[in-house]
Amino acid sequence: xxxxxxxxxxxxxxxxxxxxxxxxxxxxxxxxxxxxxxxxxxxxxxxxxxxxxxxxxxxxxxxxxxxxxxxxxxxxxxxxxxxxxxxxxxxxxxxxxxxxxxxxxxxxxxxxxx
Amino acid sequence: xxxxxxxxxxxxxxxxxxxxxxxxxxxxxxxxxxxxxxxxxxxxxxxxxxxxxxxxxxxxxxxxxxxxxxxxxxxxxxxxxxxxxxxxxxxxxxxxxxxxxxxxxxxxxxx
Numbered sequence: 135x136x137x138x139x140x141x142x143x144x145x146x147x148x149x150x151x152x153x154x155x156x157x158x159x160x161x162x163x164x165x166x167x168x169x170x171x172x173x174x175x176x177x178x179x180x181x182x183x184x185x186x187x188x189x190x191x192x193x194x195x196x197x198x199x200x201x202x203x204x205x206x207x208x209x210x211x212x213x214x215x216x217x218x219x220x221x222x223x224x225x226x227x228x229x230x231x232x233x234x235x236x237x238x239x240x241x242x243x244x245x246x247x248x
Numbered sequence: 249x250x251x252x253x254x255x256x257x258x259x260x261x262x263x264x265x266x267x268x269x270x271x272x273x274x275x276x277x278x279x280x281x282x283x284x285x286x287x288x289x290x291x292x293x294x295x296x297x298x299x300x301x302x303x304x305x306x307x308x309x310x311x312x313x314x315x316x317x318x319x320x321x322x323x324x325x326x327x328x329x330x331x332x333x334x335x336x337x338x339x340x341x342x343x344x345x346x347x348x349x350x351x352x353x354x355x356x357x358x359x
Contacts, residue, residue: 138290165345176336176349177291224290232345234279234298236338239290 135160138240140225146246149215155243157208157225163238165231166208168200169224171242177224183208184231215247254337254350261327262358269335269353270321277339280313280320281347286333295322327357
């Protein structure tokens, strides 16, 4: 299995809703990442998990809450989002945080906040 | 902070033409990567380069890692309509693994 699987593929939520994005990989990778991507822009790093511990938080607002239940799963909990948070949310993984063999990306969750 | 300057920003070409895009940086990278992203999908790795001066091909794609470790180019030969997408270069910093993205090159191919 050489894939990163993200669910759901599309999500529409209101500003008072609570929802979660899920990411799964079975490549034995020990680093997992959340990225936010706006249209026609490069992905922007949000969080890095290394060996199931939060390693980097790129000053992301607390309405985004990551969670890494085990080495294969990564969640992103969403609460009280704003319309400007609408974007493609990408999960990625790599062998470990210091690996120089690139990242494998999932297909993303297209999030629309109304 | 580290930045990658990717050019051109966009290209509109005729099917069958060759394409070239490049990235430069003031920082030295351990690894250069080229990704392609199609609408509604995540970036897909096309080519990874690990050694200065390395020239690597993947089908009609050819990429090179600059001698100074500060630049890379990607060539696509004999373009076809399915080459349409956004191409991102990305560099990984030495000893950290952190991925730095270029701004992307949007490629459109006219049949």
